Amino acid sequence: MTEISxxxxxxxxxxxxxxxxxxxxxxxxxxxxxxDVFQAIGAAEVAKVNLPVAILIWLMIIPMLMKxxxxxxxxxxxxxxxxxxxxxxxxxxxxxxxxALAAFFIGYLFRPHLPAGEINSYIAGLILLAxxxxxxxVFVWSNLTRGEPHFTLSQVxxxxxxxxxxxxxxxxxxxxxxAISVPWQTLMLSVGLYIIMPVILAQIFRxxxxxxxxEVALRRALARIGPISLTALxxxxxxxxxFQGQQxxxxxxxxxxxxxxxLIQVYLNAGLAYLLNRATGEAHCVxxxxxxxxxxxxxxxxxxxxxxxxxxxxxxALATVVGVLVEVPVMLSIVAIVNRTKGWxxxxxxxR
Numbered sequence: 062m063t064e065i066s067x068x069x070x071x072x073x074x075x076x077x078x079x080x081x082x083x084x085x086x087x088x089x090x091x092x093x094x095x096x097d098v099f100q101a102i103g104a105a106e107v108a109k110v111n112l113p114v115a116i117l118i119w120l121m122i123i124p125m126l127m128k129x130x131x132x133x134x135x136x137x138x139x140x141x142x143x144x145x146x147x148x149x150x151x152x153x154x155x156x157x158x159x160x161a162l163a164a165f166f167i168g169y170l171f172r173p174h175l176p177a178g179e180i181n182s183y184i185a186g187l188i189l190l191a192x193x194x195x196x197x198x199v200f201v202w203s204n205l206t207r208g209e210p211h212f213t214l215s216q217v218x219x220x221x222x223x224x225x226x227x228x229x230x231x232x233x234x235x236x237x238x239x240a241i242s243v244p245w246q247t248l249m250l251s252v253g254l255y256i257i258m259p260v261i262l263a264q265i266f267r268x269x270x271x272x273x274x275x276e277v278a279l280r281r282a283l284a285r286i287g288p289i290s291l292t293a294l295x296x297x298x299x300x301x302x303x304f305q306g307q308q309x310x311x312x313x314x315x316x317x318x319x320x321x322x323x324l325i326q327v328y329l330n331a332g333l334a335y336l337l338n339r340a341t342g343e344a345h346c347v348x349x350x351x352x353x354x355x356x357x358x359x360x361x362x363x364x365x366x367x368x369x370x371x372x373x374x375x376x377x378a379l380a381t382v383v384g385v386l387v388e389v390p391v392m393l394s395i396v397a398i399v400n401r402t403k404g405w406x407x408x409x410x411x412x413r
Contacts, residue, residue, distance in 0.1 A: 081386050084295045088302025089310065099303045103373050111368060114300065118255055118365040119262075120293035124286040125361070126263035127279075128200060131218045140212040143347035146337045147216055150355035151194040152227060155330050159191030160184075160235045162322035168239075171318045179376035181239065186380025187322055188235045189366050193228055194220045195357035199350065202357065205396045206349030213350045220354070225256055232366070251369040255362055294385070297364060301382050304373040319383040324391060331356035331395045335406075345406050349399040357392055360384045 092099055105112045163184040172180060203213040229252045233245065270279045334355035338348035363381040371377040 080295055081298060084298040085302050088299040092303035102300060103304060114297060114368055117293040117297045119259060121290050121361045122255065122259045123263045124290040126259055127267045127283060129217050129221055130214055140347050142341040142343045143212055143338055143351045144216060144219065146334055147351045147354050150330050150334045151220060152223065156188065156192045156231050156235055158329060159326045160188050160239060162326055163187040164239065166322045174318065175315065182371055182376030183319060183380045184239050185236055185371065186367050186377030189232060189377065190358050190360060190363040190381050190384040191326060192232050193224055193359035193362045194354055195359050199354050199357060202353040202392055202396055203350035206399045207346060208350035209346040212347045216354055221260065228252055228256060247370050251366045255365045294361060298382060301373060301378055316383055319380050320387055323384055323387055327356045327391050339406055339409060345403050348406065352399060353392060353395060356395060358384055360388060
């Protein structure tokens, strides 16, 4: 099995939240100064797919998926308890807990303070955010907790495989339960365009690089294209906030209200995964990345799906962007908790 060891978080990645905040400011300013330009970009669609955004999304996702070695699934049995816990959290708990939290906070508690016409759209965006587990940044979080790299690699490979077939049904089910009309044709197109095709292309590129120069060539390629992925994400955010500008400036508290269910969901699922690993006797080096994978989201896919399903200026798109805004500081706080509680964890866990 070819393994790409997780690299330390770069300075660019470490300050991702700062760059996201700057993109918010730039997007809001450009949206007011150049409204016609943003409208022209929004109109560049084919079969309800915005071409500029589709290109940016591929530039985001493909480099991240190139890190994933699907042959790692052969090592799944080595850490079956951690794999089982993470799968339970990712697919049986997280999407449904987010749907419940979104319904309570956005659909009930904060409802009087939100635009009435966007309530269902906000809920849909939060569901999309929780319906797909994180793929790329997990390698960074695992490294920071000194996680078992084989577990992280195999868990990501398993999650990505499940995501190909489970993302659309789970999203469709939860949107239906939330009384939101499910545009199935667009949803399936999003799965093909933003999951299946990027996975195929990423693995083709990965295999070609490994055949040409082995792990060294792959490492060098990933180092070169890594900044492209994050730059594409930031460019997408500028476009999103350019379209969302009027709504955000009119009610800036919307972002804070949308962040509440996201924060609760992240800490809830991370804590549950961590405790379940401890209860089953899994090693700390597996429990750490398991908790982080269980809590984090594939926000690149969520942003892409929200734009495809509901449009640039939708509440769903804005809700997924809030997920990007809180991702790095929240996950770093979980890393700190996992590292500081290692002694407590190991005193109560008998590794089997």
